[in-house]
Amino acid sequence: MLEWVLVRSRAVPPEPPKRRGATSLEPEGDGFNPFWGMLAAVPWGQVCLGVLVVVLAGMVPWGASQVLTTLDRQIMAIDVHGELVGESQVALERQVGKWVGRSFFATDLAEIKDALEQRPWVQSAAVRRVWPDRLVVDIREKKPLAYWNQDQLVSRTGQLFRPGNREVAGRLPQLAGPDERVEDVIAMARTMAEALAEKGVGFAGLTLEPRGAWTLLLNNGIEVSLGRDQVNQRFERFMAVYQGQLAPRADEVERIDARYTNGVAVQWKPLDESSGSKS
Template identity: 70%
Template sequence: MLETLLIRGRAVPPEPPRRRGATSMGPERDRFGVLKAVLATVPWLQVGLGATVVLLAAMVPWGTDRLLTAMDQQILAVDVRGEFVGESQVALERAAGAWIGKSYFATDLADIKAELERRPWVASAAVKRVWPGRLEIDIREKKPLAYWTDGRLVSRSGELFSPPNPDVAGKLPRLAGPDERVRDVIDMARSMSDQLVGYGLGFAGLTLEQRGAWTLTLSNGIEVVLGRDQVAQRFERFVTVYENRLASRVDEVSRIDARYSNGVAVQWKADVAQAAPKS
């Protein structure tokens, strides 16, 4: 008699079916492993801070513009200051008044400065904003040194200008010469004027002719012809002769020609009177 033996034990799971033609090579590689490794090396804190800084920097101009727009208003008044001889306070204020009603922030102060400095008497204009709606303008006038050829004026800085009212400059010496030689004329005039003071003589004018000859005019009306060459030496010779021989008779002298090597030629007022034609 056959006996049936039942042996119990743990069940062994069947092996999973294998794909035909496939050979098992171990666990499948993680597809994103390289990407994860790269990302793990990125300093995300620094990147975040950098991005924040860039964003804030980009927002500053925008925020500033919005703030200025909110604060902006019209220019309500213009104050003009300065010491004026040739210019008029009223005329300057009228000229600057063209900017009243314009934007306080958007108005270019350089435009105002340039416009005012086009006026003949204005040497410089300093313009500044004063909150909430005012402009302050400081004007510096040109200081005239002498009258120049054709009724123009020459400033102390050597600038030639043609104001509509040159006579307001008052009594000034008269200089003349080619425009491109204005600095030479000024330098010569200053040198002679300083020396004449020591001899009690006043300086009234100096002319430089186109061909280079100099003629000095004294405040007493005497003309001194100095010519083109050795002008400084001829001037000194004139001063010496005047001090030694002519000072006591200055009222009789009309013209002095210093173009001689050993002295000067004097033209007396009596000679001028005798040479005048009789009517």
């Protein structure tokens, strides 16, 4: 009885009065802070890893630049290689020599390539670096197929070019015609050259006049007029007459006109010329 009385007699702080109809917003116990809850929900491990990746990615270009700067040297020599016929080794080396002394890594190889490919004989140029201070240039020249008009050459790919020393190309057929018809002339020349070769006759040249007339030149100096129309048929007619009647006397023939319907007209050399005697 006494113990119960003592417990009941302890002081209990009164609860604060509440307004009637109001709801208390005060959290119970120690309380909960939303800010700390948001921090706790963040995946900090992934965030730190992402930041590290970004920092390293930003440092890679800087680090690479520093390494290249440290390793960079001046170009001390440029070697030029290639099977040269029309080009001059000395002239090529002189042209690329202006890049000697420049930065090994900063030098634009495409600039050297473009400069060399402007030369008439150069088909392509390949430029590469050789550590620590050397460049190597591989030159590929155009392969001439024939002489074209009075001052040009035409390559095997049909490309016209005008070198100052076209005579170094050696003995080649002489083709002529409008520049825009070069492919047509090449195609016709190949067809005729193959047909002549099968008969043992040498092909020396072909001319396409501006008005469309074709003239064939044999390697024995005989000119064959084929005109503008029915060129293939006239060529076949010429071949038949030449093989059947004119080949044994080819050294006496100066010109053949195949523009006739049923045959050809022959212009003979003067007697003194065909016989080889001097006048």
